Amino acid sequence: MAPTTNRRALVPKDRFAYVFGGQKTQSYHDPAARGPGSHTIRTLAWNTTGQLIATGSVDRTLRIWNPERANVKYSTELRGHIAGIEKVVFNPVRDSELASCSSDGTVRFWDVRSKNCVSRLDVGGEAFTMTWSADGSVVLVGRKDDTLLPISIESLSTPLATTGTATGSMGATETSTYAALEPHPQPVQTNATIFSEHIPTPSSPELDLLVTTGEGTVKVFSYPSFTLLHTLHAHASACLSLSLSPTNRYLAVGGSDALISLWDTTDWVCRRTVSSSNGGAVRGVSWSFDGRFICGACDELGCGGNGLEIFHAETGESVYTVSTGGGSSVGIPAVAWHPLRYWLAYSITADGPGSNPGGLRIVGAAGGGL
Structure with a gap:
């Protein structure tokens, strides 16, 4: 498949429904899906070029898909986890390196080209969330006991016991070591985490680390010191998810109150909230x-x-609704926009008589447009 290297032309808000709505939706069927709820895809992630998308399921299936070829024979299953996959994330600087965490208490790093697990780390508890720093040097893992565990990733010239090889975006083979650092227990329920897009420099070595809590707040820490910089009182109930916009202008926070709040990162003021019907x-x-x-x-x-x-x-307006089918029995566990174009991947799960087993769908992949 030819690499996707250029970002697409921007679609104006008032034409978005017409243009995006003209795209077809492609379904991807995994043979592991044997019935309703048996193969819920809990997590999705595109690699940096958008040539691959990873899915992780509650039945411990970890799969890499070619979005332009829906047949499962063009996908790759990565085997090793013995419990459900909770989170997958690609290395921001190596488009063929994937990290996955599982309730089996491990984090695994994979070279998806060679299909090899290049490192396996026991993180001391059930891992359910994970984020990768923009420079690829650290992965932060969140455990279900509300402990944050950093994992450092360093290039090596001499292989060590925890060493693996991963192929970079230019095809070069790099040797890295993966090491769990000091754990950081948190005093409150801790949910999603994300690093800022800042690349560390000698003059500015610390990163911003954002963490959602069960108290309805977002904590902004300085990493690696874990110094608390800000507390955002974002929602009336638990904050469950968060994402920084590609421009780094806004932070989106999803809550158990069915709201998404949008925060200006320059002054940490909430500009607006949106809510699905x-x-x-x-x-x-x-x-x-x-x-x-x-x-x-x-x-x-x-x-x-x-x-x-x-x-x-910018306005909070609802501009388009993707039809999912299935009526009141449908849930959408994960969504992920393509990094370079207006393609939208989502997983679907359904229950009840006559329900299909769900799986991965991508709006736009079937027609190759936008």
């Missing part, structure tokens, strides 16, 4: 590549009954 806790949020459109995921059955709603970030 379907309601339900927002367990995932994703931005379009241009930072202009946003949508949220809700895994509760019924959340996807009226479709997947897309909002314009």
Whole structure:
């Protein structure tokens, strides 16, 4: 498949529904899906070029798909986890390196080209969330006991016991070591995490680390010192998910109150909130590549009954609703916009008589447009 190297032309808000709505939706069927709920895809991630998308499921299936070839024979299954996959994320600087965390208590790093697990780390508890720094030097893992565990990733000239090889975007083979650092227990329920897009420099070595809590707040820490910089009182109930826009202008926070709040990162003021007509806790949020459109995921059955709603970030207007089918029995556990074009990936799960097993869908992939 030819690499996607250029960002697409921006679509004006008032034409978005017409242009985006003209795209077809491609379905991707995994043979592991044997019945309703048996193969819920909990997590999605595109690599940096948008040539690959990873899916992780509750039945421990970890799969890499070619978005332009829906047949499962063109996908790759990565085997090793012995419990459900909670989160997958690609290395921001190596488009063929993937990290996955699982409730089996491990984090695994994969070279998806060679299909090899290049490192396996026991993180001391059930891992359910994970984020990768923009320079690829650290992965932060969140455990279900509200402990944050950093994992450092360093290039090596001499292989060590925890060393693996990964192929970079130019095809070069790099040797790295993966090491778990000091754990940081948190005093409150800790949910999603994300690093700022800042690349560390000698004059500015610390990163911003953003963490959602069960108290309805977002904590902004300085990493690696874990010094608390700001506390955002974002929602009336638990904050579950968060995502920085590609322009770094806004932070989107999804809550159990069915709202997505949009925060200006220059002054940490909430500019607006949006809410889907379907309601339900927002367990995932994703931005379009241009930072202009946003949508949220809700895994509760019924959340996807009226479709997947897309909002314009600057105005908060609902600009389009993706039809998902299935009525009140449908949930949407995960959403992820393509990094370079107006393609939208989402997972679907359904329950009840006559329900299909769900799986991965991508709006736009079938026609190759936008």
